[in-house]
Amino acid sequence: MIRFEGVTKAFGGRKILDDFSFEVGKGEILFLLGKSGMGKSVTLKHIVGLLKPDWGRVFVDDIEVSCLDEARLGPVRRKCGMVFQHPALLDSLTVRENVAFGLRAPEWTEARALERVRETLGLVHLGPELLDRLPAELSYGMQKRVSLARTLAPGPDTLLFDEPTTGLDPITTTAVNALIHDLSRNLHVTSLVVSHDMESALKLADRILVLDQGRILALGTPQDIERSPEPLVQDFLSEALERRRTR
């Protein structure tokens, strides 16, 4: 469970989040939508303690992460896996080493870690022939999938996706969306998905939150959002409709 209570965050005097409060329940899929620079990625970074709020509090499973120092954030970060906007793979490590990066605790023997690496690569539709390749030898889409596998490998309870399907082909996009859906329904993994893709949001989300100027413009089920009179929400909806029509 994730909870934001009156979070305010500013960069250079500009408020990115302004008295922002919301909650995500266990196993729920929440899509965060909004224009660029409206605080969607900043929201995710607060959950794993990469950013601290100027004001307000952030909770993960009733632990206040906004007051934890770097050393005490470890357990929270093990619970919450984050898929970054960039693939963010370590250039000097192979695919195997990248995916196994979060499996360095003593309970992960080498054989068990390798098995887990193969398993998670399979979940993102990548074969074991890529294990010894370097990130530079992979396409951007493959790198994003390896990055997703790396986040899934330790088995987090909560997944934070920062534009997970940007730069992916339609088939892989569908596979990633199906993966988010299955993880939530079968393993009760909580998912927060930052996206510009209203179409995926309407299909997958339990709830959708639309952010504008650091505040909640709309929050509700896909059906609630489709009925929203807000012009920005309508823009997103008509863009999604247009995309569906052109296919």
Place this chain on the structure above:
Amino acid sequence: MNRAIGVMTEDLGGLALFVKDVFLTALRTRSNARPLVAQVALVSFRSLPTVAFAGLFVGAILVLQFNLILSRYDAQIFLGGLNTSAVIREVGPLIISFLLAGKVGAYTAAELGTMRVTEQVDAIRCLGTDPLQYLVLPRFLAIILSSLLLLTLSLMIGIAGSVVVAQLLCGINPLQYVTAIPRFLNPAIFAAALLKCGLYGFIVAAVSCHQGYTARNGARGVGQAVTRAAIYTNLYIIFAQFIASPTLNWMLGAAQ
């Protein structure tokens, strides 16, 4: 002007805090020689040709200059001692460390900066690893150790090159050249030179790692970090030379 001083002062404060964090990280890190040895090998091999080339010519240029002056007074007997003293005490460490700042320092700032702006550093933190421990510490220590190795090696090449140039271009017998060296140098001077090499290596490591690790704003930010790393490293080395030379001479009794 005021703004430039403000930025530099702020940067110096940030550098001090960064060095403190790296030091505390080093204290709580269990020694793991493998990544350190790998980094030392990488940095040393990458810079060896440049540093050797520079060392050779620094010694050669000084020999020609000193010979020009000493020959006027028929005092070429002192050429070996005077030249070696100048190379070891001041010129060698300074010029070679400038080259290391440009090569190793710029590379490190660019590498860490790219990792920062492509969220690799954040990804490492999210996977439960301390990026200072995993990325910065091995590079930091490797630059200091490599600087010591490379500077020492380049000074030796510089001295050897001077002997050859003195014989070929100035007609000085190598034996006469070498026997003059102890008249100008003692072990304390070598120790002071080594300390300076370590100090300059520390400056290259600290500034380049700090600038790279704190880079922001995409490719432009990485470019700025690399530029700042090169400029600040050279400025701090000059200042360190100004302070370290008289201090070390006084401390080690190496003034004579």
